Amino acid sequence: MPVASAAAGRGSVLVLLPDPPGRPVSTLVLENIQSTLRAGDPGISISADYIALRAGGVSGLTAAQLSWFQAKYAGVRFDVIIVLEPQTMRAALPLRNALWPGTPLVFCGVGSRDYGDLRQEPEVTGALVSGEVHEDLDVIRRILPGTLHIALVCGASAAAAPTARR
Amino acid sequence: MRRFRRGRAYSAAIGSALHEAAPRLEVIALTGLGLAELKDRVAALPQQTVVLVYVYLYDPAGHPMFVGDLVSTLSPVSNSPIMELTDLSMGAGALGGHLLQPSKVGGATARLALRILAGEKASDIPVQPANAGSYIFDWRQLQRWKIPVSSLPPSSEVRYRPFSIWEHYWWAIMLAALGAVLESILVAVLLWQRRQARETEAGRKRAELETAAARDEISHLNRVASMGELAASLAHELNQPLAGILSNAQAAQRFLAQREPDLGERCARLSKTSARTMCAPARSSAVTVSVSGGATSATFNLTNTAGAASKVAVASGGTQSAAVNTAFANALAVTVTDANNNPVSGATVTFTAVPVNGASATFSVPAITDSNGHTSVTATANATAGAYTVTASVSGGTTSATFNLTNTAGAASKVTVASGGTQSTVVTTAFANALAVTVTDANNNPVSGATVTFTAVPVNGASATFSIAAVTDSNGHTSVTATANATAGAYTVTASVSGGTASATFNLTNTAGAASKVTVSSGNNQSAPLNTAFATNLQVTVTDANNNPVSGVMVTFTAPSSGASGLFANNTITTQAPTNASGVATATVFTANAQVGGPYNVTATVSGLPTVSFALTNIVNVSNQVSVTETGFARNRTTGVWTSTMTVTNIGTTFIAGPVQVVLTNLTATVAMTGNTGIYNGIPYITVATASIAPGKSATVSIQFTNPNSLSITFTPVTYSGAL
Numbered sequence: 008m009p010v011a012s013a014a015a016g017r018g019s020v021l022v023l024l025p026d027p028p029g030r031p032v033s034t035l036v037l038e039n040i041q042s043t044l045r046a047g048d049p050g051i052s053i054s055a056d057y058i059a060l061r062a063g064g065v066s067g068l069t070a071a072q073l074s075w076f077q078a079k080y081a082g083v084r085f086d087v088i089i090v091l092e093p094q095t096m097r098a099a100l101p102l103r104n105a106l107w108p109g110t111p112l113v114f115c116g117v118g119s120r121d122y123g124d125l126r127q128e129p130e131v132t133g134a135l136v137s138g139e140v141h142e143d144l145d146v147i148r149r150i151l152p153g154t155l156h157i158a159l160v161c162g163a164s165a166a167a168a169p170t171a172r173r
Numbered sequence: 174m175r176r177f178r179r180g181r182a183y184s185a186a187i188g189s190a191l192h193e194a195a196p197r198l199e200v201i202a203l204t205g206l207g208l209a210e211l212k213d214r215v216a217a218l219p220q221q222t223v224v225l226v227y228v229y230l231y232d233p234a235g236h237p238m239f240v241g242d243l244v245s246t247l248s249p250v251s252n253s254p255i256m257e258l259t260d261l262s263m264g265a266g267a268l269g270g271h272l273l274q275p276s277k278v279g280g281a282t283a284r285l286a287l288r289i290l291a292g293e294k295a296s297d298i299p300v301q302p303a304n305a306g307s308y309i310f311d312w313r314q315l316q317r318w319k320i321p322v323s324s325l326p327p328s329s330e331v332r333y334r335p336f337s338i339w340e341h342y343w344w345a346i347m348l349a350a351l352g353a354v355l356e357s358i359l360v361a362v363l364l365w366q367r368r369q370a371r372e373t374e375a376g377r378k379r380a381e382l383e384t385a386a387a388r389d390e391i392s393h394l395n396r397v398a399s400m401g402e403l404a405a406s407l408a409h410e411l412n413q414p415l416a417g418i419l420s421n422a423q424a425a426q427r428f429l430a431q432r433e434p435d436l437g438e439r440c441a442r443l444s445k446t447s448a449r450t451m452c453a454p455a456r457s458s459a460v461t462v463s464v465s466g467g468a469t470s471a472t473f474n475l476t477n478t479a480g481a482a483s484k485v486a487v488a489s490g491g492t493q494s495a496a497v498n499t500a501f502a503n504a505l506a507v508t509v510t511d512a513n514n515n516p517v518s519g520a521t522v523t524f525t526a527v528p529v530n531g532a533s534a535t536f537s538v539p540a541i542t543d544s545n546g547h548t549s550v551t552a553t554a555n556a557t558a559g560a561y562t563v564t565a566s567v568s569g570g571t572t573s574a575t576f577n578l579t580n581t582a583g584a585a586s587k588v589t590v591a592s593g594g595t596q597s598t599v600v601t602t603a604f605a606n607a608l609a610v611t612v613t614d615a616n617n618n619p620v621s622g623a624t625v626t627f628t629a630v631p632v633n634g635a636s637a638t639f640s641i642a643a644v645t646d647s648n649g650h651t652s653v654t655a656t657a658n659a660t661a662g663a664y665t666v667t668a669s670v671s672g673g674t675a676s677a678t679f680n681l682t683n684t685a686g687a688a689s690k691v692t693v694s695s696g697n698n699q700s701a702p703l704n705t706a707f708a709t710n711l712q713v714t715v716t717d718a719n720n721n722p723v724s725g726v727m728v729t730f731t732a733p734s735s736g737a738s739g740l741f742a743n744n745t746i747t748t749q750a751p752t753n754a755s756g757v758a759t760a761t762v763f764t765a766n767a768q769v770g771g772p773y774n775v776t777a778t779v780s781g782l783p784t785v786s787f788a789l790t791n792i793v794n795v796s797n798q799v800s801v802t803e804t805g806f807a808r809n810r811t812t813g814v815w816t817s818t819m820t821v822t823n824i825g826t827t828f829i830a831g832p833v834q835v836v837l838t839n840l841t842a843t844v845a846m847t848g849n850t851g852i853y854n855g856i857p858y859i860t861v862a863t864a865s866i867a868p869g870k871s872a873t874v875s876i877q878f879t880n881p882n883s884l885s886i887t888f889t890p891v892t893y894s895g896a897l
Binding site for chain 1: 191195197198199203204211215218219221223224225227238247254259271275279280282285295296298303308702705767793797800839889
């Protein structure tokens with residue numbers, strides 16, 4: 008008997024979040040997804056899971072991770088899959104196609120540049136966020152017009168690889 | 174332009190984008206550096222540099238690193254302003270900018286999901302902007318980097334701007350001003366009332382003096398008139414006989430001088446003389462005229478009638494009293510005489526009351542004297558108590574009679590508040606003003622000697638005690654001293670008299686004493702996931718020595734400054750809240766920080782009193798790092814308990830800190846867990862391991878349920894690291 012099971016009949020939603028757990032941005036987004044869905048239909052079943060992106064390659068998903076998800080969600084269906092941030096989106100697409108083919112996928116926290124790479128995927132929609140470089144530069148030019156240098160602080164995780172390639 | 178190093182691909186991509194957007198800017202790549210190295214680098218950046226923090230999920234050692242923590246570490250040492258993508262670093266040291274608000278992102282996405290659940294196809298729903306970005310800046314950072322607020326984009330939100338004294342304490346200032354205005358109005362009203370009372374008292378005394386003077390004048394005139402009448406009467410009584418004697422003697426001399434007196438004429442003259450001589454008493458008498466040696470005599474029947482009514486004297490009822498609106502017991506009786514004290518019949522006597530301060534009387538039908546000169550009327554006191562006079566006089570008379578009457582007050586009927594009607598005092602102390610009342614009869618005349626009973630009507634235990642029993646004085650006044658009992662609160666005290674129709678009501682309030690004790694009301698022993706608000710706000714109750722709630726006491730809540738802790742709504746570890754009318758102070762929402770641990774103490778402090786603490790724990794949801802399985806359920810036919818064994822396996826690569834606890838959400842309806850460790854947010858949970866679970870290791874625990882309907886038992890396990 009599966010311990011985790013989606014409720015039947017009222018709709019079930021799986022929210023896929025980027026590793027590591029407990030990131031403030033993930034927590035806030037998840038809370039608002041849950042509250043909005045519950046407000047729309049209190050009977051909706053909501054499940055949440057994380058995808059460890061540190062180990063992922065270009066697709067963001069290893070064969071071991073795919074096996075684990077297949078075992079964990081064997082026989083469990085979802086009506087909608089929501090994913091946060093572009094790197095999670097890239098890992099979630101092969102996961103959906105393998106476990107839940109045809110299930111609609113809704114993304115969030117994805118900018119227009121990242122969406123450009125995904126627009127050919129079927130049954131995908133979502134809400135685009137701003138946050139492009141030029142907006143930051145506009146602000147800098149306005150409030151600090153004498154700026155000559157930009158010190159760019161980034162992590163070195165594999166999650167950054169697709170963006171770097173683009 | 175700085176050249177990018179190998180392994181810095183992501184920053185190179187963003188750097189390229191920056192260079193494309195602003196080719197004059199030099200990009201300094203700080204990619205994949207550890208925290209210590211980053212601190213050194215941002216402290217030594219060239220002038221006119223802006224630090225942009227982008228995706229930074231892990232440090233080079235592979236440990237998770239949240240951007241907010243990164244910014245809060247770099248900001249104090251950085252020599253340049255730091256900007257970030259989201260508003261999550263606001264308050265941690267980031268300058269701000271056009272920031273993404275994750276709270277809005279989730280809502281926009283969920284609404285798209287709801288459309289799909291409602292039947293729309295995802296491919297038919299166009300991708301749309303989330304509208305989740307806003308211009309947000311930290312006022313402290315603007316000050317630090319000398320950036321004028323006027324240079325910010327329109328509709329920018331500036332956070333953490335310090336409040337002015339007015340913004341901080343406007344309610345207290347308004348309250349104080351309102352209190353001062355009300356107090357001024359109260360003082361003005363009291364002064365006006367005191368002036369009115371003084372003027373009224375002076376008028377009353379002046380009227381009493383005038384009345385007394387008038388009464389003395391009337392008495393003096395009465396005495397003078399009586400003396401005059403007496404003197405006239407004496408002179409008359411003496412002169413008349415003497416004149417008669419003299420006249421008769423002269424007549425006799427003339428008779429004797431005649432040789433042959435004419436007896437008939439003499440007799441006639443004698444009869445006239447005798448008649449005149451005998452006329453003084455007003456009575457009938459017979460005059461017999463005879464001659465010496467005569468055979469017959471002549472008899473005259475004469476009657477002297479009383480003269481005009483002249484004097485009125487009190488016969489009875491001269492001094493008496495009666496209750497208001499009742500008849501005097503004795504009639505007001507007078508005797509009317511003429512100037513020679515002969516009773517005059519048929520004289521109409523007029524009774525006239527001389528009211529004093531409204532006290533007066535009415536009389537029965539007009540009084541006409543009888544044959545003895547007597548008459549009387551019945552007097553009835555009017556509704557006003559007090560002493561006054563009634564005069565009885567006749568038309569053309571020289572002397573009137575005076576009655577001294579007094580209307581006495583009726584039975585005590587009404588009790589009204591004289592002073593001390595509304596007041597307050599600290600519990601177990603005496604009220605400053607005595608509870609004073611005025612007792613009057615049904616006609617508002619003050620009643621003396623009435624016993625007034627003061628009775629407290631306790632409300633939730635708040636009451637008072639009183640001094641000795643109260644008896645009214647001549648003005649109908651009496652008072653008692655009230656002492657508040659040990660319970661704070663508002664209540665009433667009634668003052669009444671036996672058989673009365675209206676009682677007086679005092680509104681008293683016992684106020685709490687000084688704050689003496691602080692106790693935790695709610696919010697103790699809670700747990701919350703990292704970066705998540707605790708479900709119950711922290712509350713304490715402040716009471717005085719008698720356990721009465723004390724309002725207006727400022728309570729300071731303080732969380733630990735390092736390690737597992739959290740922030741209040743003001744994004745600091747300290748907040749203050751005043752106690753309300755129930756003595757309860759409630760802190761703003763407290764949000765766990767990003768560090769697992771606990772229980773740690775959040776203190777609540779009131780100046781001068783012992784500090785109390787809340788035990789809180791920051792937990793972390795590790796459901797994605799574990800595999801939770803169970804062996805299937807076995808039912809005990811005797812006890813009816815369904816039992817299984819739950820196994821939690823660490824499938825991650827790092828230790829899961831203990832205790833490890835599983836919350837059983839979505840448990841099948843009508844199924845109840847027994848033997849659970851506790852309840853978390855209304856859901857049962859069980860402790861699987863008290864110590865840490867290493868990667869690849871497992872922990873097991875037995876779980877039991879009651880399942881009266883023998884349903885298939887399902888649940889969704891949510892695993893936490895940290896005590897719930």
